[in-house]
Amino acid sequence: MISRRRFLRRGLVGGALLAGAAIAPFAFRSTRLRPPRAPLRLLSAQEYSVLAAAVERIVPGGGAGPKWPPAAALDCAGKIDALMAGVHPDVGNDFRRLLRLLESSAFGALQAGAPRPFTQSPPAEQDARLEAWRTSRLDLLRSGYQAVKRLAHATYYASPETYALVGYPGPPDVPQPPEAP
Amino acid sequence: MAGRIHAGAELRDSNSIEADFVVVGTGPGGSTAAAVLTAAGAKVALLEEGGHYTRRDFNMQEGWAYPALYQEHGNRATEDLSIMVLQGRSVGGGTTVNWTSSFRTPERTLALWAQRHGVRGLDAATLAPHFQAAEQRLHIGAGNPDDVNANNRKLQEGAAKLGWNPELIRRSVQGCARLGYCGMGCPLDAKQTARTTFLADAVAAGADVYADCRATLIETDRGRARAVVAEILDRQSGQPGPRGRLVAYARRGVLLAGGAINTPALLLRSRAGTDTGLVGRRTFLHPTVPVVAFYDQPVEAFYGAPQSVAVHHFADRGDRVGYFFETAPVHPMLAALAFPGFGDTHRQIMTRLPFVQATIALLVDGHHDDVGGDVRVASDGRIRLRYPLGHALKEAAVSAMTDMARLQLAAGAREVWTLHETPVVIRGEADLPRIAAAPFGPNRLTMFSAHQMGGSPMGEDPARSVVSSRGRHHQIQNLWITDGSVFPTALGVNPQLSIYAHARLFATEIAKTG
Numbered sequence: 001m002i003s004r005r006r007f008l009r010r011g012l013v014g015g016a017l018l019a020g021a022a023i024a025p026f027a028f029r030s031t032r033l034r035p036p037r038a039p040l041r042l043l044s045a046q047e048y049s050v051l052a053a054a055v056e057r058i059v060p061g062g063g064a065g066p067k068w069p070p071a072a073a074l075d076c077a078g079k080i081d082a083l084m085a086g087v088h089p090d091v092g093n094d095f096r097r098l099l100r101l102l103e104s105s106a107f108g109a110l111q112a113g114a115p116r117p118f119t120q121s122p123p124a125e126q127d128a129r130l131e132a133w134r135t136s137r138l139d140l141l142r143s144g145y146q147a148v149k150r151l152a153h154a155t156y157y158a159s160p161e162t163y164a165l166v167g168y169p170g171p172p173d174v175p176q177p178p179e180a181p
Numbered sequence: 182m183a184g185r186i187h188a189g190a191e192l193r194d195s196n197s198i199e200a201d202f203v204v205v206g207t208g209p210g211g212s213t214a215a216a217v218l219t220a221a222g223a224k225v226a227l228l229e230e231g232g233h234y235t236r237r238d239f240n241m242q243e244g245w246a247y248p249a250l251y252q253e254h255g256n257r258a259t260e261d262l263s264i265m266v267l268q269g270r271s272v273g274g275g276t277t278v279n280w281t282s283s284f285r286t287p288e289r290t291l292a293l294w295a296q297r298h299g300v301r302g303l304d305a306a307t308l309a310p311h312f313q314a315a316e317q318r319l320h321i322g323a324g325n326p327d328d329v330n331a332n333n334r335k336l337q338e339g340a341a342k343l344g345w346n347p348e349l350i351r352r353s354v355q356g357c358a359r360l361g362y363c364g365m366g367c368p369l370d371a372k373q374t375a376r377t378t379f380l381a382d383a384v385a386a387g388a389d390v391y392a393d394c395r396a397t398l399i400e401t402d403r404g405r406a407r408a409v410v411a412e413i414l415d416r417q418s419g420q421p422g423p424r425g426r427l428v429a430y431a432r433r434g435v436l437l438a439g440g441a442i443n444t445p446a447l448l449l450r451s452r453a454g455t456d457t458g459l460v461g462r463r464t465f466l467h468p469t470v471p472v473v474a475f476y477d478q479p480v481e482a483f484y485g486a487p488q489s490v491a492v493h494h495f496a497d498r499g500d501r502v503g504y505f506f507e508t509a510p511v512h513p514m515l516a517a518l519a520f521p522g523f524g525d526t527h528r529q530i531m532t533r534l535p536f537v538q539a540t541i542a543l544l545v546d547g548h549h550d551d552v553g554g555d556v557r558v559a560s561d562g563r564i565r566l567r568y569p570l571g572h573a574l575k576e577a578a579v580s581a582m583t584d585m586a587r588l589q590l591a592a593g594a595r596e597v598w599t600l601h602e603t604p605v606v607i608r609g610e611a612d613l614p615r616i617a618a619a620p621f622g623p624n625r626l627t628m629f630s631a632h633q634m635g636g637s638p639m640g641e642d643p644a645r646s647v648v649s650s651r652g653r654h655h656q657i658q659n660l661w662i663t664d665g666s667v668f669p670t671a672l673g674v675n676p677q678l679s680i681y682a683h684a685r686l687f688a689t690e691i692a693k694t695g
Contacts, residue, residue: 058523068528079244086254086419090561130523134602142624143262150265153517153527154255158244167535168483168513171241172360174368 189393208274239366273376324349330485339592547670
């Protein structure tokens with residue numbers, strides 16, 4: 001058992017590493033897999049599936065109305081995989097551990113009352129688990145939530161398909177000046 | 182003979198080059214120094230970890246710009262992710278993506294450095310010719326009222342009503358079309374950047390630039406910097422590629438200008454004069470707290486010059502941490518990052534995007550007992566930035582949010598939201614005390630930094646500073662630092678122009694004595 005103090009001192013990644021190492025062998029036993037659109041560059045199939053499930057809850061989903069594309073339609077999780085493949089390898093590894101932590105059934109039991117992996121939980125439970133991380137007293141969990149939340153929102157709203165939905169007309173046309181000699 | 186800008190893909194393994202001066206970084210500090218040294222007849226080679234992009238690459242899409250033009254693909258942050266760090270990374274450095282706001286170093290900041298940090302011979306008069314030269318080259322004129330878009334107009338009007346002295350911001354532009362995309366690279370080259378000015382001058386006069394080359398080690402020999410070793414990065418993957426390393430030998434000296442996080446990290450990695458324990462400490466970020474105001478009429482804060490109005494009324498609050506107000510452009514991705522919550526809660530805010538006004542408070546860190554953050558290099562080589570949010574900063578952030586809300590209400594906002602994880606919604610004066618009661622701490626509210634300073638402070642006392650008041654390293658005599666990492670505290674204004682001017686002053690002396 002890691003003491004809370006040590007957990008916090010090591011920060012997002014150190015803490016996730018320790019916790020993830022303890023959970024990892026079991027975390028993916030029953031992950032509900034989602035097929036990626038293109039070959040994955042950083043994540044395993046299981047990690048990708050956890051990410052895709054979380055992103056789907058974080059960005060506007062089907063409940064927002066037919067105009068709002070679901071995350072899968074914009075390949076948000078695939079874009080995040082590609083982005084994280086380009087960062088420092090240890091940051092990428094931390095991100096993978098974070099996804100294992102999110103998947104763990106233990107958090108389901110603690111935070112949503114059901115010991116299920118994240119990917120096997122119904123949407124309301126997934127939301128409850130994300131909410132528990134978002135507002136957690138533990139710095140580590142709030143950091144973990146922010147990591148996934150920011151990547152999800154960044155990829156979704158950087159997609160031109162969503163511009164009109166938020167009233168953004170997009171970049172203006174720019175007359176290109178003649179090339180300097 | 183003119184030099185050129187080499188892309189990493191053009192280089193082969195086991196490259197070695199030699200120059201009089203090797204400069205790490207092509208932002209305002211590196212480019213200006215290179216221009217001065219090249220003009221003085223020296224052969225200069227610059228190493229830049231970012232790619233070389235020109236206006237035709239700048240497509241005004243956030244999804245391209247942040248991964249391509251910012252540190253860590255736009256993901257740089259403090260290690261607990263509490264402060265998102267927007268820091269440029271390309272040929273031209275931060276100036277490729279900055280919002281053009283140009284200020285001279287405040288005299289009270291220079292006085293503080295002289296009084297408390299052992300800086301000598303660095304007053305406004307000494308810097309004046311260097312500011313003038315930089316302002317001329319960057320076409321920085323007087324603030325222009327025509328630059329003020331609706332987003333900035335609200336800041337201006339609210340501040341004027343409250344007697345808080347809004348001022349027009351001087352901008353580094355020529356022929357600006359006020360598109361609003363400075364932060365994604367100017368597609369017109371109307372923004373005057375290090376790349377289009379001092380670096381272009383240096384290259385025309387013979388300097389060579391090596392893009393996609395990340396400096397990883399300063400080689401020293403008997404107290405002198407001998408060479409800089411760089412990894413040649415693959416532009417697509419961002420990782421060290423098959424092309425191996427570039428070794429840049431320096432006949433006369435090495436100048437570091439990789440910015441206030443990467444320069445201390447390079448010194449730490451190289452164990453170059455780091456035994457005093459000062460390198461990487463006292464890192465300042467102008468920690469920035471936004472609030473958003475909702476108006477009945479569209480603000481369209483995604484268009485127009487991003488910043489044209491500043492309010493420095495609270496920059497000096499005596500024994501409390503000061504702050505100043507500016508605006509931030511409201512493009513969908515940046516806004517989505519800043520807005521709290523997820524699912525439908527977050528979507529509801531996003532659908533009001535055209536009606537959002539965004540005011541930011543930049544906290545002036547390092548002027549009091551607050552010691553800022555620190556940069557360390559982990560055993561795996563990755564940079565770790567730690568920045569504790571102490572009581573003094575909390576007091577300033579709460580006071581700043583309260584004042585910004587007051588200002589936006591005065592400007593006619595329907596309501597103002599803080600960006601706490603559970604936003605405080607302010608519709609009138611009676612709501613203001615709730616800001617102080619909201620949870621404060623890491624990832625309890627949105628914070629970011631666009632200004633990185635310190636970490637290798639200047640001063641005359643080697644026990645308290647890393648470089649002299651002219652940027653020369655105290656232990657390694659032919660090593661200089663010419664970027665914002667030399668500032669002993671945050672500036673209290675947007676730093677780009679100060680970095681140009683300090684680098685020009687330092688390089689002028691290096692050309693004579695180096």
